Amino acid sequence: xxxxxxxxxxxxxxxxxxxxxxxxxxxxxxxxxxxxxxxxxxxxxxxxxxxxxxxxxxxxxxxxxxxxxxxxxxxxxxxxxxxxxxxxxxxxxxxxxxxxxxxxxxxxxxxxxxxxxxxxxxxxxxxxxxxxxxxxxxxxxxxxxxxxxxxxxxxxxxxxxxxxxxxxxxxxxxxxxxxxxxxxxxxxxxxxxxxxxxxxxxxxxxxxxxxxxxxxxxxxxxxxxxxxxxxxxxxxxxxxxxxxxxxxxxxxxxxxxxxxxxxxxxxxxxxxxxxxxxxxxxxxxxxxxxxxxxxxxxxxxxxxxxxxxxxxx
Amino acid sequence: xxxxxxxxxxxxxxxxxxxxxxxxxxxxxxxxxxxxxxxxxxxxxxxxxxxxxxxxxxxxxxxxxxxxxxxxxxxxxxxxxxxxxxxxxxxxxxxxxxxxxxxxxxxxxxxxxxxxxxxxxxxxxxxxxxxxxxxxxxxxxxxxxxxxxxxxxxxxxxxxxxxxxxxxxxxxxxxxxxxxxxxxxxxxxxxxxxxxxxxxxxxxxxxxxxxxxxxxxxxxxxxxxxxxxxxxxxxxxxxxxxxxxxxxxxxxxxxxxxxxxxxxxxxxxxxxxxxxxxxxxxxxxxxxxxxxxxxxxxxxxxxxxxxxxxxxxxxxxxxxxxxxxxxxxxxxxxxxxxxxxxxxxxxxxxxxxxxxxxxxxxx
Amino acid sequence: xxxxxxxxxxxxxxxxxxxxxxxxxxxxxxxxxxxxxxxxxxxxxxxxxxxxxxxxxxxxxxxxxxxxxxxxxxxxxxxxxxxxxxxxxxxxxxxxxxxxxxxxxxxxxxxxxxxxxxxxxxxxxxxxxxxxxxxxxxxxxxxxxxxxxxxxxxxxxxxxxxxxxxxxxxxxxxxxxxxxxxxxxxxxxxxxxxxxxxxxxxxxxxxxxxxxxxxxxxxxxxxxxxxxxxxxxxxxxxxxxxxxxxxxxxxxxxxxxxx
Ligand SMILES: Nc1ncnc2c1ncn2[C@@H]1O[C@H](COP(=O)(O)OP(=O)(O)OP(=O)(O)O)[C@@H](O)[C@H]1O
Ligand SMILES: [Mg+2]
Numbered sequence: 001x002x003x004x005x006x007x008x009x010x011x012x013x014x015x016x017x018x019x020x021x022x023x024x025x026x027x028x029x030x031x032x033x034x035x036x037x038x039x040x041x042x043x044x045x046x047x048x049x050x051x052x053x054x055x056x057x058x059x060x061x062x063x064x065x066x067x068x069x070x071x072x073x074x075x076x077x078x079x080x081x082x083x084x085x086x087x088x089x090x091x092x093x094x095x096x097x098x099x100x101x102x103x104x105x106x107x108x109x110x111x112x113x114x115x116x117x118x119x120x121x122x123x124x125x126x127x128x129x130x131x132x133x134x135x136x137x138x139x140x141x142x143x144x145x146x147x148x149x150x151x152x153x154x155x156x157x158x159x160x161x162x163x164x165x166x167x168x169x170x171x172x173x174x175x176x177x178x179x180x181x182x183x184x185x186x187x188x189x190x191x192x193x194x195x196x197x198x199x200x201x202x203x204x205x206x207x208x209x210x211x212x213x214x215x216x217x218x219x220x221x222x223x224x225x226x227x228x229x230x231x232x233x234x235x236x237x238x239x240x241x242x243x244x245x246x247x248x249x250x251x252x253x254x255x256x257x258x259x260x261x262x263x264x265x266x267x268x269x270x271x272x273x274x275x276x277x278x279x280x281x282x283x284x285x286x287x288x289x290x291x292x293x294x295x296x297x298x299x300x301x302x303x304x305x306x307x308x309x310x311x312x313x
Numbered sequence: 314x315x316x317x318x319x320x321x322x323x324x325x326x327x328x329x330x331x332x333x334x335x336x337x338x339x340x341x342x343x344x345x346x347x348x349x350x351x352x353x354x355x356x357x358x359x360x361x362x363x364x365x366x367x368x369x370x371x372x373x374x375x376x377x378x379x380x381x382x383x384x385x386x387x388x389x390x391x392x393x394x395x396x397x398x399x400x401x402x403x404x405x406x407x408x409x410x411x412x413x414x415x416x417x418x419x420x421x422x423x424x425x426x427x428x429x430x431x432x433x434x435x436x437x438x439x440x441x442x443x444x445x446x447x448x449x450x451x452x453x454x455x456x457x458x459x460x461x462x463x464x465x466x467x468x469x470x471x472x473x474x475x476x477x478x479x480x481x482x483x484x485x486x487x488x489x490x491x492x493x494x495x496x497x498x499x500x501x502x503x504x505x506x507x508x509x510x511x512x513x514x515x516x517x518x519x520x521x522x523x524x525x526x527x528x529x530x531x532x533x534x535x536x537x538x539x540x541x542x543x544x545x546x547x548x549x550x551x552x553x554x555x556x557x558x559x560x561x562x563x564x565x566x567x568x569x570x571x572x573x574x575x576x577x578x579x580x581x582x583x584x585x586x587x588x589x590x591x592x593x594x595x596x597x598x599x600x601x602x603x604x605x606x607x608x609x610x611x612x613x614x615x616x617x618x619x620x621x622x623x624x625x626x627x628x629x630x631x632x633x634x635x636x637x638x639x640x641x642x643x644x645x646x647x648x649x650x651x652x653x654x655x656x657x658x659x660x661x662x663x664x665x666x667x668x669x670x671x672x673x674x675x676x
Numbered sequence: 677x678x679x680x681x682x683x684x685x686x687x688x689x690x691x692x693x694x695x696x697x698x699x700x701x702x703x704x705x706x707x708x709x710x711x712x713x714x715x716x717x718x719x720x721x722x723x724x725x726x727x728x729x730x731x732x733x734x735x736x737x738x739x740x741x742x743x744x745x746x747x748x749x750x751x752x753x754x755x756x757x758x759x760x761x762x763x764x765x766x767x768x769x770x771x772x773x774x775x776x777x778x779x780x781x782x783x784x785x786x787x788x789x790x791x792x793x794x795x796x797x798x799x800x801x802x803x804x805x806x807x808x809x810x811x812x813x814x815x816x817x818x819x820x821x822x823x824x825x826x827x828x829x830x831x832x833x834x835x836x837x838x839x840x841x842x843x844x845x846x847x848x849x850x851x852x853x854x855x856x857x858x859x860x861x862x863x864x865x866x867x868x869x870x871x872x873x874x875x876x877x878x879x880x881x882x883x884x885x886x887x888x889x890x891x892x893x894x895x896x897x898x899x900x901x902x903x904x905x906x907x908x909x910x911x912x913x914x915x916x917x918x919x920x921x922x923x924x925x926x927x928x929x930x931x932x933x934x935x
Contacts, residue, residue, distance in 0.1 A: 032470070
């Protein structure tokens with residue numbers, strides 16, 4: 001050993017060349033990640049900033065960038081919220097079946113099938129959405145317009161193709177179910193057996209046991225699962241671009257063709273005809289989307305770390 | 314030990330364990346009754362099977378808890394209601410998956426043939442056969458280059474985080490940014506590559522490698538996360554054993570740590586490929602669209618399978634016979650089937666690799 | 677009126693694995709019964725079959741009879757939830773609900789049945805249960821603090837308070853002191869002494885002295901051989917068990933000679 005390690009006068013071993021190179025490489029890879037992310041922000045800003053202050057003609061019927069992006073942002077959020085409203089209860093239900101209700105030999109295949117759902121590419125979901133789901137929903141929308149037209153959501157006129165924001169939201173829901181389910185399932189099954197048995201030994205039914213021992217423990221995981229699902233739903237492009245036939249401005253009418261597109265789907269559908277100036281506007285909207293999803297994901301992490309600290313106490 | 318108030322005591326009267334309960338066959342009975350009850354309006358109003366299933370399900374979900382409420386009280390009723398609801402959630406979620414897989418196979422399979430897989434869409438005369446060969450090549454090459462970019466960066470970054478960066482501020486930043494990257498919408502990754510390439514090479518640049526760059530942005534966080542996890546599982550005694558033999562740190566990592574974690578890393582990489590191989594939006598922006606087969610990622614447009622599906626569906630062309638299926642739609646479904654098969658195979662491969670290389674404990 | 681428990685040739689399974697075989701005994705009301713025996717011989721398993729907690733584990737089942745006060749626990753008509761209300765349980769490791777205050781922990785079981793409880797009534801139950809568990813004086817000023825903030829011994833007494841707050845007939849304790857220091861242990865032993873005037877108590881312990889100190893009757897479980905199911909070797913008054921047991925292996929175990 002003494003022959004290979006040369007100690008300098010501080011007593012520290014002089015690093016070998018191999019070690020130096022390797023650790024520098026590892027460091028470089030880490031720094032590339034920093035740079036890449038900074039790059040995303042910088043390039044989107046360089047190319048997108050001019051899009052914020054174009055002449056009114058670039059913003060379609062609106063006259064300012066804010067006026068242009070607001071309905072798109074609304075469409076993005078509305079579709080995502082529809083998706084969450086549908087997907088969250090379903091996902092928690094499935095997660096509970098897998099973690100607490102089904103016997104193992106049923107739970108494993110269910111978990112597998114849901115993972116399969118996660119693997120389906122979004123463009124295939126989009127294809128299925130317009131070919132299968134939308135036509136199936138169209139009569140339902142007609143029915144809703146006739147019988148529940150007094151509810152603002154179903155005011156109509158019902159779309160004859162079924163390619164509405166509600167359909168898009170439902171497709172998104174199916175797409176985010178696996179995400180929310182996977183995380184919730186994990187936290188549900190990590191509940192200490194000890195606490196579950198404490199509840200059962202007090203004479204709790206299964207549902208009471210879940211409320212008493214499992215949910216309090218899993219709460220932060222459930223919240224962050226929802227947030228991550230929301231992040232995915234906000235950013236999803238193709239399914240919305242394919243399913244939604246957009247037109248019109250801010251409206252809570254879910255079953256007609258008067259809803260705005262989402263930011264992502266708007267980019268995908270319009271980039272091709274785009275002149276350079278128009279594309280700058282699109283990139284600027286992309287920057288807005290990036291910031292929104294960033295905030296949502298950030299909030300999700302924050303909930304988790306805050307709660308980890310709380311449980312650690 | 315003086316107890317001032319009267320202590321809690323077991324209640325004096327004799328108690329019964331036989332709380333009134335619904336008979337064991339109650340759910341089955343209610344199920345049959347609900348199915349029959351739902352059949353009535355369906356027959357009268359001529360609704361379909363779907364409507365019947367929905368009505369039957371709702372009747373069941375209301376009737377069983379109501380009955381339980383009468384017999385068992387509200388606690389039992391709530392418990393039964395929740396049990397019914399969670400199972401219903403499961404069934405409801407599986408229906409679209411089954412429908413989707415069925416549709417893809419049903420509509421895609423007839424289109425699959427050897428020409429479909431080996432011909433591109435470039436044709437010099439109208440009666441020539443077309444296929445998705447160019448898109449397969451495009452997907453393969455773009456994904457390959459994405460992997461070539463992201464695997465070294467991802468694995469080395471994970472090595473930095475686990476082996477070198479412990480507790481350093483920089484490492485904490487990288488960890489945080491990897492989290493941020495996980496949440497980047499794919500269209501934003503596409504816009505980034507797009508903005509980068511048009512800034513460097515002019516406004517109408519469309520090139521395959523641009524797609525690879527965009528995809529790497531989506532792959533890197535997955536690779537980092539999974540590699541990190543695997544490296545953490547490598548017991549530190551193993552590292553110490555190597556150090557104690559006088560092996561330098563970098564050789565320890567290359568010869569001891571990485572091989573131990575290899576299975577997990579390969580699984581993670583495979584899953585990340587499966588995740589990005591179906592990406593459409595970024596490639597639509599930067600890799601463009603062409604009907605020819607392009608083998609050079611550094612020059613010219615490249616079609617990928619997802620983009621092909623999207624554009625064929627959007628511009629399906631005219632059916633040969635009136636009322637027939639439009640050719641683009643057929644191609645889209647055929648492509649969807651091929652794409653799903655690729656993704657499933659990758660996922661399956663990841664699982665198998667994971668199983669084979671799973672750390673063996675004890676002999 | 678606490679209950680006596682009669683067990684008749686009970687076999688307990690985990691799936692196909694027979695863990696405990698042919699146990700027959702009578703546990704007297706208002707007394708303390710201790711179970712001793714080497715690790716893995718099925719003491720916990722047997723204890724958990726007395727309030728139908730055993731079947732919580734997937735695949736677990738029993739064959740045979742357990743009668744409490746003349747009712748068979750494993751009758752088809754019996755509701756396991758009702759059983760567990762009447763037969764409370766305290767676990768080896770203290771397990772207060774981590775997100776609840778001390779106050780809410782004590783009331784957790786009561787809240788399941790009576791959704792709306794008057795504040796005064798609830799306060800009364802909390803005070804009486806905590807006094808019953810000899811914890812009142814230590815926590816009366818911080819009832820709204822989290823239950824996890826207590827020391828291990830205090831947490832265990834909180835769990836006992838929680839168990840007796842629903843006024844069960846029987847209290848099952850699975851090594852309630854094994855995670856505790858000697859001072860907390862002796863506090864719990866004192867508590868067991870007081871509780872036995874009201875409750876039927878069954879306790880599993882690895883500590884011979886503890887069994888000798890707190891119990892009136894003792895059951896010794898053992899494995900016939902490695903891989904064989906556990907069984908009840910001897911069931912006698914504690915005095916007799918420790919002074920001159922009927923069975924040789926009992927004596928060997930108690931005096932520290934195994935096998
Ligand atoms: N959940 C389970 N699934 C399968 N087998 C189990 C399970 N729990 C316990 N066993 C088996 O049942 C047997 C009895 O276990 P039990 O926990 O009742 O022993 P014990 O006497 O309480 O031991 P200890 O003194 O260590 O607590 C053991 O062979 C054990 O391996
Ligand atoms: Mg035990």
